[in-house]
Amino acid sequence: MKNFEDIKYICGIDTLYYFCESSLTYDDLFLDILDQMECVKGKFEKKEIEYDNADISISINQVTLSSLGKSEGYYWFKDINEFFKIGFKDTQTNRGLHDIRVQLLGNGIYTLGIKSIVEFIDAMIEGFIIKEHPITRIDLNTFIQYDLGFIDKSMFVTRKRNYSTISEIGGANEIQTLYVGKPPFKLRVYNKALELKQSKKQEVMEEYFRVNGFDLVQPIFNVEFEMHRSHLRAFNIITIDDALSNAQKLFKQAMDDIRLIDLNTISNKDIENNTKNRAKTLPIWEFIKECYSIEDFLQVTSPLERIKRKATIYDDTSFTKEHKLLIRKGLINSVTITKELLIQNLDETVQELHEPTSPMPKPFHYPKDFIPLEIKQFDGTKQHFRLLRNGQLIKPVNVLSVTRLSDFELLQYLDDITADFKKEGMDFNTTNKRYKVAYDEAVRRKLKPEIPF
Template sequence: MSISEFGSANEIQTIYVGKAPFMLRLYDKKLELSKSSKKEIMYEYFANSGLDTNKAIFNVEFEMHRTHLRAYEITTLEDLLSNANNLFKKAMEDIRLIDINSITKKDIENNSKSRAKTLSIWNYIKDNFNIDTFMQFDFPIERLKRKSIIYDENRFIEDINIVLKKGLVHQIEISSEYISIIAQEFLDEQEEKKEKFKENNKPKKTYIPVSIEGDNKEYRLLKGGELIEPVKVVPFKELDNIQLEKEIATLESYLHFGEEKKRTEYAQKLEIAYKEKLSRSEV
């Protein structure tokens, strides 16, 4: 199996083991990120994962072509993702980082390195890899890929004009008074639905509000006797369908164009909103 090394006179930056359709790449991740726009978010990920960014960080990456995957009867993306853990562990066994001190000089000369023990760090990586770590959110990925479209007054008027033209084509008598009546009926209906929804979805209190003298905070006394400070969350369940759609559109916009450091928070809120929408059978 071929091995190639790249780097400077003082350090190795990249190691390639094998060749297509199956090969391993070990490379300096910090060096790769030095010219990348993803540096900030990746360094945040490193910090959250307990990695010391002052030390070297190398990426372990396997490249597998279709011809290699077909040997394991993997032909679709679904097959690949469902077998990712086993594939990675098998790859880590096929290409090992070995302890050269665990074999004799004669073994090395006879190219019998397969007898060498695997380094503990290699076993650690193999045993602790889990594809779920990289699957960050479980809401529909097409929501992330979809281009954010702002629905403004101009588009609203365009849509109304399309409907009016369709009505005229089908010889429907249209007047400003008629349109005004339809619009008012729609608004009244939406207001009625909104009030009905709020009435049917009033949260049932399982606590007693408590105030403590000298403390401006509000507390809740639970049935079990525990006194807690309420956590403020986005009340998606209290929103009607139109408000929920508006909130989803806003969060999607924030996810694409908002502050990077808050995108994880936006994504988490968006996931909750999607689940609420699904529970109403709106998707």
């Protein structure tokens, strides 16, 4: 064991799936989600524009989620930062399953921490859940700065028959990925450095390894156990908290159930007679087993406000996707889009960004032109008026603050005002002012093109 003292390793949890137990008010949330989706789809269909799942987004407690489609009865969404996926289903279908399913993703696990993301999701759907988190899958793993490319499937022994399915992917000289077992319990050993070259989370993971002292030029392998609900229940593990508090015991038990052995410690006869279980465990396997602990891993936490402000990783792919969505939005709102218009706007924008801009003057705040008055009526009720400087007494109009509306609500509000223009008896000037205020806000958010009124 002393030969491995300088080896770098990181213990943790690579994947976590769980359910949220819904409350009696969950139906309100589910119907609101369906309504939001149908409204967005309706805008595309009205303009006869094709759309993908990614074009449909909803908002829950000011958190924007984009659609991933429907699978296994759940409507699936992911957050804008790809910290997690969350699925919602009708309470009347698949009654044997919980109504809300969650999958935590690597972007969130390795930057913000499991506890922080679970807390964030709870806050997002607060009021619609009972804060119980039945676990459905957990992947316990160790990243190790050690070349395990020498192993092959002949070097593993298992305690149970259902672990005996072994497959491997690799070249003639070294292993890339090796699987032992199948759900609900499976081991994966794979070349993490090689996998990262084709991974969307390469930047996040490479930074994670650097922070933990890994050399990205040297080999990095991942030893990972995938454990599903039926396997976990054998250890009386029902919830996320159960799994986190028993993770060390689970991992070490798994390392004993599936062992990497030293074939040099047994005879050829043992190999031929399939009695390889007599072989000694390879020291590196014992080292990984004994070192496993998630105490440091669980210390990674972030406050909710930081998660809400977390910016996305913006690259050329993100730019292209956003550009396409912007064009779709223009088509939906009857904007005439031509190649010349796009090139002109791009040239003007690039030029503006390269030219120095003078600081904007501070806005001047005018004093109020009225005195608020409260007048008590004979029936005891109170009415509020405004006394203008010219002596005129008027009753204020309740004004809707368009800045507090979501993007979808703002566009719907504009549609409603447009319909008001066609109604008899409507005050054109007042309606026109309402429309201009709402339209200006839509222009500020880049939901509508800027046009003169």
